[in-house]
Amino acid sequence: MPETPSKATSAEQGTVNENPSAEAPKEFHDPLLSCLLLITKLENTPCSETSLVAGLPLVDEKLTPELFVRAADRAGLQAKVVEKPLLDIPKVVLPATLLLKRNRAVILLSCDVEQGKATIIESKTGSEKTVAIDALKQAYSGYAIYTRAAYHLDQEIADTHIKEESKDHWFWSVMKSSWRIYRDVLLASLFINLFAIANPLFVMNVYDRVVPNNAVETLWVLAIGVLIVFLFDAMLKGLRGYFIEVAGKKSDIVLSSFLFERVMGSQYSERPQSVGAFTSQFREFDQVRNFYTTSTIAAFVDMPFVIIFLLLIFYVGGPLVWVPLAALPLILGYGFIMRKPIKAAIEQTYASGAQKNATLVESLVGLETVKSIGAEGLIQRIWEQSVGHLSLWSQKMRMLSLSVGIVSGTVTQVANIVIIIVGVYLIAERELTMGALIASVMLAGRVLAPIAQVATLLVTYDQTKTALDGLDQIVSKDQERNPRKPFVKRPSFNGAIKFKNVSFVYPGEEHAVLNNVSFEIKPGEKVGLIGRIGSGKSTIHKLILNLYKPTDGSILIDGIDTQQIDPSDLRRHIGYMPQDVVLFSGTVKTNIMYGSPHVEDENIINAADVSGVKEFVDGHPLGFDRPVGERGQALSGGQRQSVGMARAMLNDVPMYLFDEPTSGMDNTTESMVTSRLQESVKDKTLLLVTHKASLLTMVERLIVLDNGKIVADGPKDAVIEALQKGQLRVA
Ligand code: ATP
Numbered sequence: 001m002p003e004t005p006s007k008a009t010s011a012e013q014g015t016v017n018e019n020p021s022a023e024a025p026k027e028f029h030d031p032l033l034s035c036l037l038l039i040t041k042l043e044n045t046p047c048s049e050t051s052l053v054a055g056l057p058l059v060d061e062k063l064t065p066e067l068f069v070r071a072a073d074r075a076g077l078q079a080k081v082v083e084k085p086l087l088d089i090p091k092v093v094l095p096a097t098l099l100l101k102r103n104r105a106v107i108l109l110s111c112d113v114e115q116g117k118a119t120i121i122e123s124k125t126g127s128e129k130t131v132a133i134d135a136l137k138q139a140y141s142g143y144a145i146y147t148r149a150a151y152h153l154d155q156e157i158a159d160t161h162i163k164e165e166s167k168d169h170w171f172w173s174v175m176k177s178s179w180r181i182y183r184d185v186l187l188a189s190l191f192i193n194l195f196a197i198a199n200p201l202f203v204m205n206v207y208d209r210v211v212p213n214n215a216v217e218t219l220w221v222l223a224i225g226v227l228i229v230f231l232f233d234a235m236l237k238g239l240r241g242y243f244i245e246v247a248g249k250k251s252d253i254v255l256s257s258f259l260f261e262r263v264m265g266s267q268y269s270e271r272p273q274s275v276g277a278f279t280s281q282f283r284e285f286d287q288v289r290n291f292y293t294t295s296t297i298a299a300f301v302d303m304p305f306v307i308i309f310l311l312l313i314f315y316v317g318g319p320l321v322w323v324p325l326a327a328l329p330l331i332l333g334y335g336f337i338m339r340k341p342i343k344a345a346i347e348q349t350y351a352s353g354a355q356k357n358a359t360l361v362e363s364l365v366g367l368e369t370v371k372s373i374g375a376e377g378l379i380q381r382i383w384e385q386s387v388g389h390l391s392l393w394s395q396k397m398r399m400l401s402l403s404v405g406i407v408s409g410t411v412t413q414v415a416n417i418v419i420i421i422v423g424v425y426l427i428a429e430r431e432l433t434m435g436a437l438i439a440s441v442m443l444a445g446r447v448l449a450p451i452a453q454v455a456t457l458l459v460t461y462d463q464t465k466t467a468l469d470g471l472d473q474i475v476s477k478d479q480e481r482n483p484r485k486p487f488v489k490r491p492s493f494n495g496a497i498k499f500k501n502v503s504f505v506y507p508g509e510e511h512a513v514l515n516n517v518s519f520e521i522k523p524g525e526k527v528g529l530i531g532r533i534g535s536g537k538s539t540i541h542k543l544i545l546n547l548y549k550p551t552d553g554s555i556l557i558d559g560i561d562t563q564q565i566d567p568s569d570l571r572r573h574i575g576y577m578p579q580d581v582v583l584f585s586g587t588v589k590t591n592i593m594y595g596s597p598h599v600e601d602e603n604i605i606n607a608a609d610v611s612g613v614k615e616f617v618d619g620h621p622l623g624f625d626r627p628v629g630e631r632g633q634a635l636s637g638g639q640r641q642s643v644g645m646a647r648a649m650l651n652d653v654p655m656y657l658f659d660e661p662t663s664g665m666d667n668t669t670e671s672m673v674t675s676r677l678q679e680s681v682k683d684k685t686l687l688l689v690t691h692k693a694s695l696l697t698m699v700e701r702l703i704v705l706d707n708g709k710i711v712a713d714g715p716k717d718a719v720i721e722a723l724q725k726g727q728l729r730v731a
């Protein structure tokens, strides 16, 4: 027994010492991510770090409790952040992650209140410890994250037994989550509609009771009453608007993040063909949300009151009720008839809007080329054509929609006149009072206004439906990650690459770019890939990166099919330098470290050194903080290429894929870069695509590709000799 306190104290110290300053300087530690990784192990769903956080908007490169929930979902775990005193955490939810003060976290395995001890796992060391509950309580922030294995039906069973419609729809399920707010909105609308009865009744009583008897006191009582009602009415209307906005904002944030995550997480091969058209489709989201939250709610909530108001007209005005009853189908009917032509106009407007945006984006991105080849006139014509088409159809659409508004407005006004005419006859026959007539006119307005609104909604419904369908398409794109098909966990690779009878056709094309390609590269082997333009060299790189799936055959890394490796794990272990390096706005340094935010400065300098970046940033006053401009336009072609190479060389990875790495460099830079590169990739796998003979010093083996087929594969010298003798049909 006497041992326990001292053990607990030392253990507690172990936990408390986990502050950043005590860490070894180059170790980056994300306590929540470490906890999640440990939990995935405990729950038997081990995952790699990269696969859990790939694509998540990390804050300071670390998980936040909210992001923890999203990352856990990747591992097939359901997580929930709760505020709970330590001793109230139920045993069944253990192991749970405890958020400690000063941004630390531990996993709580068990808690023995009688002994005053708790067993935890430290996030940093991953080791189990027993600590005193009191000490843990002191460090505990009051928040914990519960996790449990989410129940996933087997994919096939799910597909056969769950109908498409009954699966949770991304849009509706988020809307459903705000149902409490919408319930309050409905309640507020109920009262607002009831209050609307006050005004006609007030006027009717003033005409029928107050005026004939000059009952001033009654007038004041009625007036005060009706004013109070108006006050509440105003308040409720404000509240209702506020609620709708709150619900809208909430779903806006959730849905926008969801949509963007789907876009980022979709298979590269599924990417939109036209960026401009896609952005305009993406923007429609606002309209969809608006339609389903604000306008529709207001209109449909008012609908049931139409019946109440009709009954009320019948009560005060008797046969007058026939007038709004007759006007009603006229307004709705016109809206219905107009639906079809308006729908056609909407579709045309959408298509030409997307076209217009596509032209705008493409010509702005390629403005330099447009100007240098003198294509302004052509672009201008394409632009004017799409603008002309767009304005023609959007004008048609607006005119048609406007006509719906005009018809309902006119019908409403005519109905008013008819009520008055019929009313006057009824008054003459003493079947109606003057007050009742005025009240009926006012009430008829209340009946026809929401009907007119519904007629307009009928029209915008199609517009929204088109937009929602477009968004559905975005959401339903094949994703790289499917929680129901977990990937093989693979913490490291040796760098063996194998193509087994790979054939490949680009999506939407007919012609095969690769035809039954097979080769095997051993770990550490340096291979050159040569061939004429368009022979499929870059395509091989893209297939290794799993940006595309092979149409036939398989690609194995260390004997595992790339389809079974988490794409972010795979790409993290490959240093890839594409043929066209794309930079993002920012500095040279941010561009090098994109994708590896918590890399050490030492690595950056190293990579910059190898790739020749150091030479050109050293000569600039801002050094590594030199801005590169949008898409790297402020750098020269060769400099961009250097930065691209530095990116590839940043991390110590087992495989390097270089696509024409020095095509934009002068001979001096090239030979310098080549010799440095050679040193850096000494014991790594290298697959180098090149047209330059000078670069072949880096490789020992050559694969020659022609028209998607391998025509030669062997030791460099033998292949070159054969090529020179013209033994191979390559050139
Ligand atoms: P180069 O030496 O010019 O870089 P390459 O050998 O790298 O040529 P790839 O880029 O692999 O050639 O292209 C091979 C073939 O695939 C070409 O005929 C090209 O037209 C086609 N291709 C490349 N990318 C796509 C794409 N995204 N969609 C459709 N076809 C494509």
Ligand code: MG
Pocket: 537, 538, 539, 579, 659
């Ligand atoms: Mg290429």
